[in-house]
Amino acid sequence: MSQLLRTSRVLAWFILTGLSVAILVASSLYLYLRPNLPEVEQLLDVRFETPLRVYSKDNRLIAEFGEKRRAPITIEQIPTIQLQAFLVAEDARFYEHFGVDIRGLTRAAIELISTGEIQSGGSTITMQVAKNYFLSRDRTFIRKFNEILLALQIERELNKTQILELYLNKIYLGNRAYGLAAASQVYYDKPVSELSLAQMAMLAGLPKAPSAFNPLANPERATIRRDWILGRMKELGFITEDAWSLAVNAPITASYNTRESEVDADYVAEMARAEMVQRFGEQAYTDGYSVTLTVESDKQTAATQALRRGLKDYDRRHGFxxxxxxxxxxxxxxxxxxxxxxxxxxxxxxxxxxxxxxxxxxxxxxxxxxxxxxxxxxxxxxxxxxxxxxxxxxxxxxxxxxxxxxxxxxxxxxxxxxxxxxxxxxxxxxxxxxxxxxxxxxxxxxxxxxxxxQVPRIEGALISLDAQTGAIEALAGGYSFSQSKYNRATQASRQVGSTFKPFLYLSALENGRTPATIYNDAPIVFEDSELETAWRPQNSSGQFYGPTTLREGLYRSRNLVSVRLLQDLGIRPTLDYLEQLKLPTDNMPANLSLSLGSGLLTPMELARGFAVIANGGYDVQPYLIEKIEDWEGKVVFRAPETRLCDRDCEQAEGELADETNELVSQESILDGLTLTPTEDEPEPRIMERLADERSVFMMHSIMQDVIRRGTGTRAQALGRSDLAGKTGTTNEQKDTWFAGFNHNIATTVWVGFDQPAPLGRSEFGASTALPIWVDYMKVALDSEPEATMARPNGLVSVRIDPQTGERARPGQDGTFELFKEENAPAPLTAEDLENGRASDDQDGLSRQIF
The missing domain is CATH 2.40.50.140 (Nucleic acid-binding proteins)
Incomplete structure (x- = not known):
């Protein structure tokens, strides 16, 4: 008896000593670890890692960027039966324990000692929240103790509903799906509220082992896990016998569903992604931003399809x-x-x-x-x-x-x-x-x-701008983004050929020349000591046509007229004028080959230049992002409206600055991006005048002749009278272009090889780029009324002799031409009138719209 008593005392002493040591160790760990634990209050303002989503102007998904698929959801949006399924699977005593389930931990400890592994698990939902939000995945004792301490702290500061909502938004459920809402979309392509009981149980079985119980990778094990959960739900009275029977006999309906893009716009999506990363850093991928672009889905689809069709057509013309x-x-x-x-x-x-x-x-x-x-x-x-x-x-x-x-x-x-x-x-x-x-x-x-x-080797690009604002309405940077991420619309600097000529001719109209000014289309030779042979520019036809008006020189794309025009204007003054138009001149040669488009521009830069002509001569800057919303739906950036400025721009900008000083002081700056509060309008952007409106109007008229009777006649298929444009083909047909517009939209198309090479002797801008332009504009202008520039004051129409550019005499064949009032041909002299009687307007002027 005394021996038994002594043994009992020794055993009790060991137990008390063990408990004391355990308490001492636990207390020491608590005192050591507690100061470094994160504050639970952070969970009240948690920002889930949500991917960056890019949308078209009409709110159609273009792309999604980010490793984690997530769609935050509130507890009120989750059916009760779905909540019960997760509780049965993960933590049946969730509403009974205080964050740590002693029974579960004890059972897990016994399993670990007896079998060497934990089979039933000991983590509660609260402990999983602590681990998922704050801790690493390391399997160490210190990490587990931190998990327990945090779980206790979370239970003290948050209620059960908040904890459960945090859990269901963070838990990983396989196939890059984080959170219940994302998993519902990935596996069943439907919201949580539309899931069947069998589907709810299937998702509830995933947290334990997202790969092992995955219905796509392991359907048999997933079915066993689902049926076990359904059985437990029936035992606990959450579902009826009939509901259980239907659910366990339901086939697996899970499939892999990604959020398919609704608009084929990979090049545009990449531009938006790069812009967001530049402004927000790597957080752009995880902070749940929604970006609305300026592109319209129907125009973007038309641009992509038109470019691909045009490139395939060229490719077929040259064989298999x-x-x-x-x-x-x-x-x-x-x-x-x-x-x-x-x-x-x-x-x-x-x-x-x-x-x-x-x-x-x-x-x-x-x-x-x-x-x-x-x-x-x-x-x-x-x-x-x-x-x-x-x-x-x-x-x-x-x-x-x-x-x-x-x-x-x-x-x-x-x-x-x-x-x-x-x-x-x-x-x-x-x-x-x-x-x-x-x-x-x-x-x-x-x-x-x-x-x-066959996949075309030829490449191309299309860029379409709202000429009044600069908004990019459509952009295709190549045949296939999956084959090449090189965005030719914004990155390919190529010789522009004759599409450069409108800027040269506009410079001429700004410097006293008129559409009726005559230049000789005749052979010309330039000797250069640095060249082995003399330069002999020619027309594409190989012929020469003698005295030619500037109007005909442009719409028939006569090279010799352009060379002599640049020689007359001067190279340096012309380059200065290009800079006035804000065209890049870094890659423009300071020699007469400039007149034929030997300078380099990207399709975007060329389109912007044509947009300046299209809108009447105002500075326009292309932009892609219309607005940015954060994960809560708050607008953090909105593109400013544009304001035209003809004169006194500096004064207007000063007045605007005074009006917005108070607004700017309230704005925050992030990586150079002004984040304007949603209740305030962003500061308008001033569009200053770059070219005289009368010169631009005359240029519209001349470039409309390109389509009426020049190299762009294929555009007549659109059946509109408001279109203007210019073809372009470089030496050896290495680059081919068409750039055209009406008053509201400017679109440029380039076709060529990435490594410059001839396209073939029979290929020109009119045969490669123009059909693509027409194909796209057919959609872009559908149901749009004709848009022409209003005729400005200070212009007159004069009947001229096209052979001389002078005023036509009475009875003489002639054509009406536009002139600035100060540049109109001199009135007819009495000697001129002797050969016939003047028309009704004796000064030979007509002020009717040309």
Whole structure:
């Protein structure tokens, strides 16, 4: 008995000593760690890592940037049954414990000691909140103790509803989905409020092991986990027997869903992303900004499609370059062919396909297309495919399919007809996670029909501006952003050819010349000691046309007229005038080749220059971002409105500054971006006049003749009288352009190779760039009324002799021309009038609109 008593005392002493040591250690750890713990109050103002989203002006999604998909949600937006499913799965005693579940921790400790691993888990929802918001993922004792201390602190300062809302917005649920709302979209493409009971239970099973219980990667284990949760919900009385039976028998309906962009605008999206990172740093990806751009979805789609069509049309005109790959298809199964085709990417709607058989008698080719499986390609879709030799030469026309392709050739095709499909192949998993097969599931017997195509080597760009404000309405920087992120619209400085001439001619009109001024279109030779041969500029036709008015010289793009005009005006004064128009002159040559467009500009810079002409001569600066909203929907930036300024701009700006001083003092500055409070309007931007309105009006008239009777007649297909523009083609056809406008919109198109090379002797701006421009403007101007510049005061119309530029005598053939009043031809003399009677207006002037 005494032995038992002594043993009991020793045991009690060891237990008390152990408890004392444990308490001492815990207290020491608490005193050591407590000062370094974060303040729980931070959770009351938490900002979830939400991706950057970019929208078009009409609120259609263009792109989403950020590693984490998240869509914050309030507890009131979550159905009660969904909350119960998570509590059953993660923390059934959530409303009973004080942040730490002693039972759970004890059970986890026993499991760890007995089995060497924790099977049931010991973390409460509150502890997971502490870990997810404040702590690292390290598996250490110190981190776990911090987690417990923080959980206790969180429970003291927040209520259960707040804790649960924080948890459901932060928890990782696989496939880059953070939070319940994001997971609902990723797996089921619907809001939380529309989920079925089976789907709710499936999502509730993910926090424990987002990969192991993932319905896409491990559907069997995910189903077991779902059914266990449903069973527990039935035991606890959260759901009925019937509801449980329906849910456990429900098939898995999860699929991989990303927020698909609604507008094909990758180059624009990248511009917006770069601008946001420049202004906000890396936080732009996580702080939940929504950026609304100036681009309109219909115009942007039209720009992208028009550019691609135009580049493909050019590419086909120059023949078929052959297969992009080749492998032995003999004996390969459909699955093996599919695996081989994974080595070839899709490119903007073009699908790689391998030739598996050729029937010349039937005029048909059998193919196996990536993700689409077997199909056929008819010979009539291949007749264009003469073999490419050079930019000026192709092989003979093919007579049968085997003249174009061989068995095992990998080529790009366009899909003409899909076979009937029950389940879309894209609904299973993202392409990069595909399994061993690459063919769609659930297809019915049917025939896939395709047409031969190829990815163009030629490149191009289109930029369209609101000429009145500078807003970018559409931009396409190349054929395919996935192939090349190089934005040719903003980065490609290329020779502009004859599209430069309107600026030269505008300089002439500003310096006393008129549309009727005569220059001789005749041969000219310039000797230069630094050159091996003399420079002999020519017209593209190789012919010369003698005395020519400036009007005809521009709309017929006569090079010799432009050279003599620049020689007359002077190179330095002309460069000074370009700087007045705020055109970059760093890459402009200080020699007479400037007259023919040997200087370099980007399509954006050229479009901006044409916008100045389009709007009547006002400075306009392109911009892309219309407004920026933070994660709460508060507008932190809005593009300023524009204000035209004809005269006394400095005084107007001073008055404007006085009006806005108080506003600016209330604004905060972040990386140079003025963040204007939403209740205030941003300071308007002054658009000063850069060119005389009368000179600009005359330039409109001349450039309208480019379309009426010059090199841009293809634009007449639009059936409008308010259009003006200019084609451009550089030496050896290395760069081709068309830039055109009406009073409200200015659009520029460039076509060429990234590494300058000839496009072919038969290619000009009118054949490559202009069709793209027309294709785009057909949409951009749809339902838009004609917009022309109002005729300013101080202009007169005079009937002239186009051969001399002088006033026409009575009875003489003539044409009316525009002049500034001070530059109008001298009135007819009495001697001139002897040969006939003057018209009704004896001074020969007409002040009617020209």
């Amino acid at each position: 370059r052959g297969a992009i790959g080749q492998f032995d298809v003999s004996g390969l199964s459909s699955d093996e062919l599919s695996r081989q085709m994974l080595n070839y990417p899709r490119v903007e709607g073009l699908v790689p396909a391998v030739v598996t058989g050729i029937d010349d008698n039937q005029g048909q080719v059998s193919i196996h297309a990536r993700r689409l499986g077997p199909g056929v390609m008819a010979f009539d879709t291949m007749t264009w495919a003469r073999r490419y030799r050079t930019e000026n030469q192709m092989g003979p026309e093919p007579e049968k399919p085997s003249d174009v392709v061989g068995v095992g050739d990998v080529v790009y095709v366009e899909v003409l007809q899909l076979p009937p499909v029950l389940v879309d192949a894209n609904e299973s998993e993202p392409e990069q996670n595909a399994g061993n097969t690459d063919s769609p599931q659930g297809t019915l017997p049917g025939e896939l029909k395709v047409a031969l195509s």
